[in-house]
């Protein structure tokens with residue numbers, strides 16, 4: 001499994017499908033698929049050797065010495081990792097939208113509706129109110 005290390009806040013974050021940031025938001029990374037990942041410029045990728053890691057967890061001793069597992073730094077040149085330049089990166093404060101498919105779809109629909117001249121529920125209710133007001137006056 002791939003993880004990233006932040007030399008600023010010393011956080012270690014496991015990569016997943018959605019972009020994940022370190023505690024100080026200086027670095028991020030995500031899996032593009034089961035093997036390939038993309039990370040920000042300052043992120044230092046590390047790997048856990050899955051079999052030895054799961055073995056260490058599965059056979060966790062009650063006391064005494066813990067079971068070692070293999071972890072390694074991933075070389076700067078690695079064909080399964082793409083480094084995304086900071087200038088091409090979505091800022092952390094906007095990232096939530098791109099990581100929440102429902103919210104993103106909702107925003108896209110809203111933009112489509114606005115482009116097509118369709119009214120929002122609020123605008124519709126304002127029109128109804130105007131009609132009602134005309135009838136009463």
Ligand SMILES: [Zn+2]
Pocket residue numbers: 006007008009010011022023024025026027
């Ligand atoms: Zn950090």
